[in-house]
Amino acid sequence: MLxxxxxxxxxxxxxxGPLPQNVRVAPYLPYDRLLPRIDVMVSNGGYGGVQQALAQGVPLVVAGRTEDKVEVCARVGWSGAGVDLRTNSPAPAAVADAVHRVLAGAAYADRARALAQAFAAAPGLSGLDDVLARLVPAHAARA
Structure with missing residues (x-):
């Protein structure tokens, strides 16, 4: 495992240090190039990284309890696209166990890929424009 x-x-x-032979470290990672090549992402549950992983169909192991991370991590677990460790400081053994669970079967990866397909099919900003256009007249009629 790399x-x-x-x-x-x-x-x-x-x-x-020293770091194990199978570890590579960088100050920042180019998600657009890295994510299509990985089997699981371990993250602090930051919204941006989680969304990028799911958009690429990458299952997650998340551990975060600051800012919005509680909600983001909970949604990862709820969606079936990964494991929420429900802590800010997981024990190394808990991270290892969660990574092995994600890699052991296809369920997490299948769910992450299904979410990636849903992301790709979503209308994005044009869909938001449509929703707002429907809501504004309804709101004006009530005023």
């Missing part, structure tokens, strides 16, 4: 890690902008040299 593990690719982002330090989130912190210097790579600040990591305690």
């Amino acid at each position: 593990v690719v890690v982002s330090t989130g902008g912190r210097p790579v040299a600040d990591l305690p």
